[in-house]
Amino acid sequence: MTASDRIPTLEDVLDAARRIAGHARRTPVLTSRSLDVLAGARLFFKCENLQRVGAFKFRGACNAVQSLDPITAAAGVVTQSSGNHGAAVALACRERGIPATVVVPRSAPAVKLAAIRAFGARIVPCEVAQADRNRVTAEVLAGQGGSLVHPYNDGRVIAGQGTATLELLDEVPDLDVLVTPVSGGGLLSGTCIAGHGVRPSLRIYGAEPAGAADAHDSLAAGERITGRAAETICDGLRAELGTLTFPVLREHLDDILCVDDVETVAAMRLLWERLKMIVEPSAAITLACVMKHPGLFANARIGLVLSGGNVDLDSLPWQLSAVPS
């Protein structure tokens, strides 16, 4: 088994931290007394919206790309993504000096395409359906060679995402709880492995949109639920769990908490107003889940990973909801 197709260990996360040092940014941990009062807990926000490309995704992509041996690396990297992972792979490959190809569904916003292109990656369009994304990605790999770096179902990517938790616990060692968003489960799996590796007493929760609750339902059912439609404003949280991430979450998680988009948008606005941080809905969902469950978290010291800050400043969600329908 290679590093890409096995579940990483704490050692792998520590290796990843060494590998991405000098490439990824050590992001600050911020606090807000007024948010603490509102939540009835002590909140420590790990600001991955300040990470390069504006999201934690650069950690995993960079670790995967830097893990390649020189000959394999020279053949380039292929991935599929409509969002931050594509930009992250593109930037990581540029820093390594190797070619990147990103398979992007035609629905992707122009601004994200521009970011991927700005980092020098080749873009191959595909249809929106997951089956077509997979088909085109396989065709690209067969045609030009190169290594696949999956957005989350890849041990190197999971280990890279876990480095955010290493830094958070280094800065605030006595946390009681960790909360991160869950989509495909790469960030949350890395959080589990790093978090319980360093501090076994931690309670760890996933935060998931009620309209895309496949991870919650998968854990409840004891098997991976796939093929559902996702309906949520959290554009980063529409993927489904992978074969590597599902077992990690089963082993480590206390629970997955769900909120609806109205609660997420309210939390997003609170973070903008009180923390002065531009975070996307997929990041703000962590605070929404904490505020919805005061009984679970009373007076706890909670680390929340603010996963990203890439939003369209011309259409903010509280403006959308203010438009009469």
Added chain:
Amino acid sequence: MTASDRIPTLEDVLDAARRIAGHARRTPVLTSRSLDVLAGARLFFKCENLQRVGAFKFRGACNAVQSLDPITAAAGVVTQSSGNHGAAVALACRERGIPATVVVPRSAPAVKLAAIRAFGARIVPCEVAQADRNRVTAEVLAGQGGSLVHPYNDGRVIAGQGTATLELLDEVPDLDVLVTPVSGGGLLSGTCIAGHGVRPSLRIYGAEPAGAADAHDSLAAGERITGRAAETICDGLRAELGTLTFPVLREHLDDILCVDDVETVAAMRLLWERLKMIVEPSAAITLACVMKHPGLFANARIGLVLSGGNVDLDSLPWQLSAVPS
């Protein structure tokens, strides 16, 4: 002469730093490679938008309030402000356990009144004209007693504002240039005293709206120009220089750079997009001035004080300009 009516020294700023420790936040210094490329320089942003009450103003207010001897303090503090200084004094007094009274013009937005009230201060309304603000403030002081803490023409306030520069130079000692906004000159004076006190070779610039360029014109004329109307989107930069701040700026400044509001709004949007920081126009003007004068700053290491982040998220300036008139 008391500490309030003399120009502070570096020692005063160092005393202020000790006095406000544990009250004010040590704010982070952030960087952005993409903004560096755009500006052709190395930019270090001191994030006072993350300061308590969302602005550097808390430093000066806290230093002034903590400077009072116990008997004087017990009589309470009076100030006049339509903005962040009022909230800063209110919070500083709450932490000291003494009463605060803030004279507020009737034009002040409800949200700022609410912030002042939330920190437990008494609000006394006045008319908008500066003469009426002064008259009502004098009446309040005559009627109830207490100490005046002026928003900028006060040595204790200037010393407090200078602590932001101490922290910035502690974190990035080898800066070539400092740029801060200038309104009444409290922040910029503190920046000059702390900056040149620690590092005499620094070049120091003020950033001022072209529509409220009284500081620029005062320095050019060699005398304080007062009584002008200010027209700018930078609601924190409409005051005029004080008798204490004008001589400090004359002695220390390299120049005051002016930009129009369109340039400031463009810089504000860049900071939101690239730095993921919510900053107000009065803070973004620093970046606008640097980008407008590439010849002055090529390859320099520049510290910019992002002075505050209190904006109305329901009416952002790039939306206003998009509305057909």
